[in-house]
Amino acid sequence: MIKVKVSLRPIVNNINLPTVLKTAILPGESIERLFIATQVGEIFYIGNGDIRTFLDIRSRVIKLGTSEEGVSSSGYDERGLLGLAFHPDFFHNGLFYLHYSVAGTQGPGALSEYFKPNPCDPSTLNLRWINRETKYDHIDTVEEWILQSNGQPQKRRTLLNIRRPFFNHNGVNSLNFSPETRKLVLTTGDGGAGYDPFNLSQDDMEIAGKIIEIDVVKNTFIDNPPVVTRFNELPVPIQETLTVIAKGVRNIPGISFQRFYNQYIKYVGNVGQDLVESIFSFVHYKPMPVTQLIQSSLIRSEPDPEGLINFGWRGWEGAFPTSFITGCSENLALNEKPFAYYDETVKTSVRRLLPLTSYFHNDSRPDKFGGTALTGVQVYMGTGIQNLTGCVVFTDFARKEESRPPVRGVLAYTRLSTDCKLNDFSVIETDYNFESQSAYYVSLGTNMDQTRLYLGVYGSMKVNDFNQGTIFEIVP
Known part of the structure; x- marks a missing residue:
């Protein structure tokens, strides 16, 4: 692939962990503003060269980096x-939407010890999440807010309250609007730990491990929905607002849409377990109403297998059968990779979507x-960065070869493939000198017409290491 070089132009320094980078035009204005959401609960925007606070919900967000007892992890x-x-x-209309982990909801977690499947021990392969009301890690919420005429944001209603089994795999950049359906798209991870212990991602009734559309036009008149883990636990008016696009999700850093003539290509990245990180693309899908999924479950029938996109997890990790890695006792320099879930790998082998690239x-x-x-995964439709136009740009948290400080993240790209083969990718070279400072690439964003790229x-x-974030614009 063609070698691409870019520059990183700093926009903002000394902020907390940036999880979402997006632009919007504020009511009464005419220019796009860059909005930055931080993991601790702040939302800033860039205005007239300086950074301004749009909303601060730190008091609503769970205290990060702590366990149930409040001690530091x-x-x-x-x-x-x-x-x-x-x-x-x-x-x-001033409407915007938030997804966050709720303060004061810390629980002990769904399992008392570290989980790893053992194909030789069937008791480790089909665990069930029981006592969900007491054995969970935290509660996530999805809310609708409005920017009032006086410029102050105010919460309007709660759309979902979801109980999560573990602290991780909650998604990031997890809310995006579909330009196709104008519905809010929520990407939920599989619930966390590793290897999806309860196989939530393949269970049609579980909210975890799915891509879900929410019809925000419909008002359920339920201001405070119950805290649930399964679709059939939701009140019917809320069920009727939801459709499922995909399952088999491990953890997704958002969804990106690329207009292609009169339709849209959807791109999602699925974070890997032991072997591989994967980016998927699809155009056609048949969203499954949650009410229909529930009906199929009640009569114990399989929903239309052609309907849902299936990324294959936990049976597949990208293009590979899910395995876990152990050292070879005869040669410590080598690893063996036993299948973790052979039966599930076989079951999902013909139903899964193949990756665009890994x-x-x-x-x-x-x-x-x-x-x-x-x-992060974003489409770039600008013309300023030569050879990237129409490409899919992605970021990795930290280059493995540089696991010791100073760490460096990675910027890379791939192209749309039409031959159904696994596509190649290429590293994008950057010229910024971070000197002795570590640089974890934690988020990737774009503007409204996808002609600019922003890197967190x-x-x-x-x-709990605060104010170590920088937002860059990726420029030629």
């Missing part, structure tokens, strides 16, 4: 303010890199 955390989306008519956690090729975790970088992987 390792400092790595995947909860917090994870989603921000502006209504397509935000300029006129990159690997270990890759010795000189022009590639060892990845850690996919953190953090100097630490710990959520």
Whole structure:
């Protein structure tokens, strides 16, 4: 692939972990503003060269980097303010949407010890999440807010309250509006831990591990929905607002739409387990109403297998059968990779969507890199960065070869493929000198017409190391 070089132009320094980067036009204005949502619960926007606070919900967001007892953990955390989306008519109606982990909802977690499947021990392969009302990690909420005429944001209603089994895999940049359906798209991870212990992502009744459309035009007149984990626990008026696009999700850093003549190509990245990070693309899909899924479940029939997009997790990790890695006792330099869920791999083998491209956690090729975790996928439709027009740009948290400080994230790209083959990718070279500072690439964003790209970088992987973030614009 063609080598691409870019520059990183700093826009804002010394902010907290940036999870969402988007632009919108404020009511009464005529120019797009860059909005930055931070994991701890702040939303800023750039106006006239300076940074201004749009909304501060830190008091509403769970205290990050702590356990149930309130003691500090390792400092790595995947909860917090994870989603921000502006209504397509935000300029006129002032509506926007938030997804965050709720303060005061910390629980003990769904399992008391570290989980790893063992194909030789069937008791580890089909665990069930029981006692959900007491065995959970936290509660996530999706809310509708409005920017009032006096310029002050105010919460209008809660759309969903979701109980999560573990602290991780809650999605990031998890709210986006579909230009096709004008519905709010929520991307939920599989619930966390590793290897999806309860196989939530393939269970049609589980909210976890899905891509869900929410029809925000419909008013359910339910101001405070119950806290649930399954679709059939929701009140019927809420069920009627939901359709499911996809299942088999491990964890997704958002969804990106690319207009292609009179239709849209959808791109999503699925964060990997042990081997590979994957980006998927699809055009046609048949959204499944939640009421229809529930009806199929009641009569114990399989819903239309052609309806849902299936990314294959937990049976598949991208293009590979899901495995776990152990050291070879005879040769410590080698690893063996037993299948974790052979039966599920077989079951989903013909139903799953194949990736557009994948990159690997270990890759010795000189022009590639060892990845850690996919953190952003965006289409670039601008013409300023030569050879990137129409391409899919993505970011990885930290280059594996540089796991010791100073760490560097990775910027890369791939192209749309029409031959149904696994596509290649190429690293995008950058010229910015971070010197001795670590640079984890934590988020990727774009403007409304996808002609600009924004990169969120953090100097630490710990959520309680504050004000170490920088937002860059990616420029020629």
